[in-house]
Amino acid sequence: MILGGYMSEKYVDIYKKLDMDIEKHSELMSALFQLFSDVFLTQKNRPENIKYFDWLMSEIHGKRIEELMEFKDKNKPLVGTFCIFIPEEIVVASGGACYGLCGGAQFSIPDAERDLPRNICPLIKSAYGFKVQRTCPYTQISNFIYGETTCEAKKKTWEILNDLHPTHVMHIPHMKGKREKDLWREEIYEFKNHIEEIVGKELTFEELKKGVEIINKKREALQRLDYLRSTKPDIVPISGLDSLLVTQISFYDDPERFSDKVFELCDELEERIDKGISVCESDTPRIMVIGTPMAPPNWKLHQVVETTGGIVINEEACIGHRYFKDNIDLDGVESVEDIIERMLERYMKIDCACFTPNDERIDKIIKMYREKKADGIIYYTLSFCHTYNVESKKVIDRLKEEKIPVLKIESDYSAEDVGQIKTRVEAFLESIRFKKSFKAKR
Amino acid sequence: MILGGYMSEKYVDIYKKLDMDIEKHSELMSALFQLFSDVFLTQKNRPENIKYFDWLMSEIHGKRIEELMEFKDKNKPLVGTFCIFIPEEIVVASGGACYGLCGGAQFSIPDAERDLPRNICPLIKSAYGFKVQRTCPYTQISNFIYGETTCEAKKKTWEILNDLHPTHVMHIPHMKGKREKDLWREEIYEFKNHIEEIVGKELTFEELKKGVEIINKKREALQRLDYLRSTKPDIVPISGLDSLLVTQISFYDDPERFSDKVFELCDELEERIDKGISVCESDTPRIMVIGTPMAPPNWKLHQVVETTGGIVINEEACIGHRYFKDNIDLDGVESVEDIIERMLERYMKIDCACFTPNDERIDKIIKMYREKKADGIIYYTLSFCHTYNVESKKVIDRLKEEKIPVLKIESDYSAEDVGQIKTRVEAFLESIRFKKSFKAKR
Numbered sequence: 001m002i003l004g005g006y007m008s009e010k011y012v013d014i015y016k017k018l019d020m021d022i023e024k025h026s027e028l029m030s031a032l033f034q035l036f037s038d039v040f041l042t043q044k045n046r047p048e049n050i051k052y053f054d055w056l057m058s059e060i061h062g063k064r065i066e067e068l069m070e071f072k073d074k075n076k077p078l079v080g081t082f083c084i085f086i087p088e089e090i091v092v093a094s095g096g097a098c099y100g101l102c103g104g105a106q107f108s109i110p111d112a113e114r115d116l117p118r119n120i121c122p123l124i125k126s127a128y129g130f131k132v133q134r135t136c137p138y139t140q141i142s143n144f145i146y147g148e149t150t151c152e153a154k155k156k157t158w159e160i161l162n163d164l165h166p167t168h169v170m171h172i173p174h175m176k177g178k179r180e181k182d183l184w185r186e187e188i189y190e191f192k193n194h195i196e197e198i199v200g201k202e203l204t205f206e207e208l209k210k211g212v213e214i215i216n217k218k219r220e221a222l223q224r225l226d227y228l229r230s231t232k233p234d235i236v237p238i239s240g241l242d243s244l245l246v247t248q249i250s251f252y253d254d255p256e257r258f259s260d261k262v263f264e265l266c267d268e269l270e271e272r273i274d275k276g277i278s279v280c281e282s283d284t285p286r287i288m289v290i291g292t293p294m295a296p297p298n299w300k301l302h303q304v305v306e307t308t309g310g311i312v313i314n315e316e317a318c319i320g321h322r323y324f325k326d327n328i329d330l331d332g333v334e335s336v337e338d339i340i341e342r343m344l345e346r347y348m349k350i351d352c353a354c355f356t357p358n359d360e361r362i363d364k365i366i367k368m369y370r371e372k373k374a375d376g377i378i379y380y381t382l383s384f385c386h387t388y389n390v391e392s393k394k395v396i397d398r399l400k401e402e403k404i405p406v407l408k409i410e411s412d413y414s415a416e417d418v419g420q421i422k423t424r425v426e427a428f429l430e431s432i433r434f435k436k437s438f439k440a441k442r
Numbered sequence: 443m444i445l446g447g448y449m450s451e452k453y454v455d456i457y458k459k460l461d462m463d464i465e466k467h468s469e470l471m472s473a474l475f476q477l478f479s480d481v482f483l484t485q486k487n488r489p490e491n492i493k494y495f496d497w498l499m500s501e502i503h504g505k506r507i508e509e510l511m512e513f514k515d516k517n518k519p520l521v522g523t524f525c526i527f528i529p530e531e532i533v534v535a536s537g538g539a540c541y542g543l544c545g546g547a548q549f550s551i552p553d554a555e556r557d558l559p560r561n562i563c564p565l566i567k568s569a570y571g572f573k574v575q576r577t578c579p580y581t582q583i584s585n586f587i588y589g590e591t592t593c594e595a596k597k598k599t600w601e602i603l604n605d606l607h608p609t610h611v612m613h614i615p616h617m618k619g620k621r622e623k624d625l626w627r628e629e630i631y632e633f634k635n636h637i638e639e640i641v642g643k644e645l646t647f648e649e650l651k652k653g654v655e656i657i658n659k660k661r662e663a664l665q666r667l668d669y670l671r672s673t674k675p676d677i678v679p680i681s682g683l684d685s686l687l688v689t690q691i692s693f694y695d696d697p698e699r700f701s702d703k704v705f706e707l708c709d710e711l712e713e714r715i716d717k718g719i720s721v722c723e724s725d726t727p728r729i730m731v732i733g734t735p736m737a738p739p740n741w742k743l744h745q746v747v748e749t750t751g752g753i754v755i756n757e758e759a760c761i762g763h764r765y766f767k768d769n770i771d772l773d774g775v776e777s778v779e780d781i782i783e784r785m786l787e788r789y790m791k792i793d794c795a796c797f798t799p800n801d802e803r804i805d806k807i808i809k810m811y812r813e814k815k816a817d818g819i820i821y822y823t824l825s826f827c828h829t830y831n832v833e834s835k836k837v838i839d840r841l842k843e844e845k846i847p848v849l850k851i852e853s854d855y856s857a858e859d860v861g862q863i864k865t866r867v868e869a870f871l872e873s874i875r876f877k878k879s880f881k882a883k884r
Contacts, residue, residue: 115835116832117831119825119831120831149616151828152828152829153832156798156828156832156833158798159836160835171617173613173615179613179629180613180625183622183624356597386593386595387597387598389561389562390602394602
């Protein structure tokens with residue numbers, strides 16, 4: 001497999017148009033593809049249909065950017081985001097594209113730390129650094145960056161980022177009562193207005209409905225994958241790393257093509273289950289990872305777990321289950337207002353730790369743990385993410401009450417703590433294995 | 443001066459009633475009073491009328507708690523807070539008392555770190571630790587702790603704290619548009635309802651007006667002190683430490699008595715100015731401290747500045763100018779609704795870094811700097827306070843544009859970094875002195 005056409009002339013032309021730092025970008029891509037090869041292509045027994053996703057990762061700054069340039073040429077909105085609170089259905093309804101921005105690499109952090117404190121979340125620093133470096137084509141090509149108020153370090157960073165690139169900040173309230181719903185509804189309409197200004201027309205009912213249908217289908221595809229990877233207690237047909245890759249790609253691929261490809265992959269996974277093909281032994285400790293999102297190329301924890309004898313069967317995270325768990329109910333909608341109302345309802349179900357209280361998240365985690373017959377939970381939090389970090393106390397207390405094995409890991413994007421994490425994960429998996437063998441004997 | 447009657451029998455009786463850990467509390471108080479003696483009583487040339495405030499500090503867990511017990515016996519609401527967004531006028535209108543809770547000491551932090559992450563703001567950990575330890579009588583005596591959503595570590599900590607003590611969380615939105623105003627108004631009414639439930643009656647227009655008048659007067663007293671300490675470019679009639687002490691005490695003293703005492707102090711300061719009595723040489727570098735609040739006994743930075751040859755002439759902080767800068771305009775109010783509306787307007791002027799954007803804060807800082815003829819600014823932020831920390835970039839960029847000398851210091855409550863801070867402050871003051879002498883020569 002040839003990784004990355006990012007050095008080909010036609011892409012370099014695009015990078016030039018997007019005012020990118022081409023030399024620095026080459027450095028980034030070469031490091032990225034080396035890492036991708038090391039982490040993903042060394043895995044054994046991968047499903048055949050994962051190839052599409054490998055290819056799309058290799059074309060993350062290639063073919064996909066070329067496609068987005070066509071949107072740009074047709075004056076269709078291109079919106080980059082770092083948060084799943086973005087009503088992407090509206091962007092898609094307008095004929096535009098919505099995608100997650102680069103924010104998972106250590107590479108850009110030193111450039112961010114000239115402007116931002118060192119002790120904030122690495123995702124924010126990484127993302128901001130990519131803008132400073134001009135090495136992320138998704139940022140460069142976007143009409144605006146979508147910001148929100150879910151976390152305070154992001155909220156304050158938009159103000160600084162706005163000097164480098166236009167931002168649209170949506171006020172996400174931190175409770176879920178009627179007054180917050182009223183506020184939020186107005187924010188959705190304002191976002192819709194912004195998109196309509198770009199395309200120069202009001203979105204019709206049909207367009208909006210179509211936008212919702214496309215994203216609903218994408219979420220359904222991801223729900224099916226989530227189900228298949230963990231439905232059998234003794235067969236796991238796809239690795240956690242590969243599943244994470246698919247979810248990460250859901251944030252930048254064309255949603256319709258993506259859904260088709262995920263359904264194809266799922267068909268294969270069903271066949272694998274029927275044939276008893278698993279990527280791991282049947283007694284492998286099944287781990288749920290819960291907490292903060294892992295933006296590519298943040299594959300650190302999954303790699304550690306899966307090279308230490310465990311298997312990740314779920315991500316309860318924004319790049320994960322939290323993103324695709326709820327669809328927008330279109331049943332009986334008759335007007336634009338109806339759709340916006342349903343959209344509001346759907347987005348209010350997101351159980352981000354920015355909300356207070358957020359107890360529904362805890363109930364959900366325990367339910368998922370039982371359903372997926374997991375053996376243990378790793379509570380993963382990015383360094384300095386106060387909301388998920390403080391919330392871990394309540395979550396972990398409840399898990400302990402339920403006698404669910406849990407390990408908390410706080411980490412950033414540096415490679416420095418890999419050894420330490422590996423040691424802790426090893427001990428955790430060992431204790432789970434001990435329990436499993438003890439149960440099996442009884 | 444005898445520091446602290448906290449060991450006397452009558453107070454110990456109260457501590458017992460409040461279910462406090464009496465032994466641990468004695469440890470705390472003995473450390474506190476030693477520190478207070480070392481920092482405050484060693485100062486020279488203090489105004490005579492500071493004695494009242496010394497006394498009130500010595501009675502922080504003595505006489506003042508005895509007074510609050512009388513409120514409790516009369517079923518008057520006692521509300522503890524960590525934020526100036528609390529509409530304290532409503533509590534005072536009901537005949538109750540509103541006060542800041544202990545949250546400035548390293549003493550309680552180890553006990554908090556069993557439940558909370560190490561890498562959140564020390565104020566939150568300290569405050570939470572006091573509840574765990576049962577060493578803060580203000581917390582123990584309160585009907586409820588007032589929480590809010592201004593910062594995420596606090597917001598999430600209320601959920602945990604609520605298991606140990608009742609909390610009332612007010613949703614403070616992070617923008618200042620009409621929809622946020624609508625949300626906030628409802629929050630104020632809900633807070634008022636809560637207070638009314640405690641007293642068992644609706645608050646009348648007259649009561650509310652009286653409550654506002656009492657707090658307005660307190661703010662006027664503090665405004666006058668703020669003016670007097672910095673009005674003359676060559677005479678500073680009171681140290682920064684003593685002024686900070688007065689502001690800190692404004693958060694727990696009886697507001698009417700406090701105002702009278704501050705006015706008495708101010709009369710003396712005016713006399714001092716007339717007589718040319720200053721606590722420092724006329725060429726002493728005049729420092730404005732801007733940023734996060736300093737809860738007692740967090741006197742670290744002021745002590746460093748004032749024992750290193752500088753003088754602090756202002757605190758642009760929540761325990762400082764941000765708290766008292768705006769009064770509630772009662773002109774023409776005719777109903778309870780009118781008062782709430784004016785209250786809303788006043789509280790919306792708070793330029794906390796939780797807001798996005800918050801540019802009015804920057805303009806204000808520069809205006810204050812000019813008016814107070816300051817020589818330099820120290821941007822102070824508590825460790826891991828993302829909002830003030832990220833906002834520092836915009837503030838400092840603007841200050842540099844305006845050629846205002848600025849030093850940023852991030853610190854917690856430990857004594858470990860005092861030496862390092864001293865070195866940095868020394869160099870900063872030296873550079874200011876050099877500039878001043880250069881200007882004087884020209």
